[in-house]
Amino acid sequence: MKWDALEEEPCSLARTVAVIGDRWSLLILRECFLRIRRFDDFQASLGITRHLLADRLKKLVRFGVLRKIPYQEAPKRYEYILTQKGLDLYPIIMSIVHWGNIHMVDARGRPLLHEHKSCGKMFDPVMVCSECGEPLSAKHVHVHPGPGVRRSSPLHASARERTKKNAEQA
Template sequence: MKWKELEEEPCSMARTIGVIGDRWTLLILRECFLRTRRFEGFQSALGITRHLLAERLKKLVRLGILRRIPYQEAPKRHEYILTQKGLDLYPIMMALVHWGDTHMVDERGRPLLHQHRKCGKDFDPVMVCSECGEPLLAKEVHTHPGPGAQSPLTIAAPDKPKAKARRSAA
């Protein structure tokens, strides 16, 4: 698999990584969810070069994750707002935050707490089954080919020929 071809792979994970899989894109998205909207704000928060930031923002706009809206005419300047497609990345971002809060914090504790506005409580994001509402554990999930799978479903292991897959999530 080539990095630039990930978006075309018959794998939802590979396609998603092709969109958000580099560190700068993830950090730009973090800033979007923290309500940063302007180029200067992203640059200041991240310390990213103007060229890289412009490139990543352009890609996120092209893919429909961000919408570019003018807020000033002379000189012309834009804000970057999450679209619904971008907002739908929130569970992924929260899963990354939760993993970091669980495994990467030091003695100072979590750098940010997340509070649910409806109930007013700080929370940990949890993943549950959309059908029964039970928490999802890797050992309790089985995968099988869907309508978009290649036939027969194959996986590639590094340095090994492709083999028919019989997979479970753990």
């Protein structure tokens, strides 16, 4: 697997890592969800170099996660707005935040609390089955080859073996 060609891999995780798999892209997305939109504001908040920030913003725009909208003509300046594709990353970002809230906080506690506007309660994100609504955990999920996996892929062989083993144990 080549790092600079992950977006071509027949694996949804690898393709996603190609877009958001570095620390700066994830932190830029965090800022976007906290309503930061302008280059100078990203730079001030993150302390990232101009070159790195420009590179990561360009990548996120190229992959359709952000769109670039001019807000000033002279000099030309842009805001970076989450697209629907970008907004769909919210559960991923919240899952990472939740993991950090459980495993990485210090004695002071969580740095940010999240309130659900509809009910007014503070919440923790929960991943549930889209079919039955039950909470999901790795121990309760079986993986099967999908139509997009290459037959020669180790993912296909691995999933096929797990499926066979699970059928034998049932």
